[in-house]
Amino acid sequence: DSSYAGFKDWRLPSSVELETLVDYSIATPGPTIDQSAFPGTKYGYWAASPRAGNPSNAWYVNFHSGYVGLSVISNASEVRCVRGS
Numbered sequence: 001d002s003s004y005a006g007f008k009d010w011r012l013p014s015s016v017e018l019e020t021l022v023d024y025s026i027a028t029p030g031p032t033i034d035q036s037a038f039p040g041t042k043y044g045y046w047a048a049s050p051r052a053g054n055p056s057n058a059w060y061v062n063f064h065s066g067y068v069g070l071s072v073i074s075n076a077s078e079v080r081c082v083r084g085s
Contacts, residue, residue: 010081012048015059015068017082022066032066044077 004010026032031041043064050073051057057070060077071077 004081007083009083011083012046012079013082015047015049015061018045018047018059018061018080019068022061022063022068024066026066028065030065031063033063042078044071045080046073046077 021034021038022032023034024032031043033041035041041063044060044062047059047061049059051059051070056073058073059068060071061068
């Protein structure tokens with residue numbers, strides 16, 4: 001439970017939600033995201049979606065290349081929290 005900007009309902013997005021931010025019209029090396037809407041975007045961001053059958057892996061989105069894949073959850077990555085259902 002995180003409190004930021006007066007709200008406490010922040011959560012990690014699903015992999016599908018996070019992938020909607022990828023702009024595939026931007027060639028690699030990106031960032032493959034709208035920089036005016038999301039300035040300072042780093043490379044990899046975790047999604048809340050674990051890999052089915054293997055809880056030590058989770059989905060992430062790499063905004064350097066637009067790649068959506070799996071990574072070991074012990075690897076460090078960024079998070080971009082969202083609000084709403």
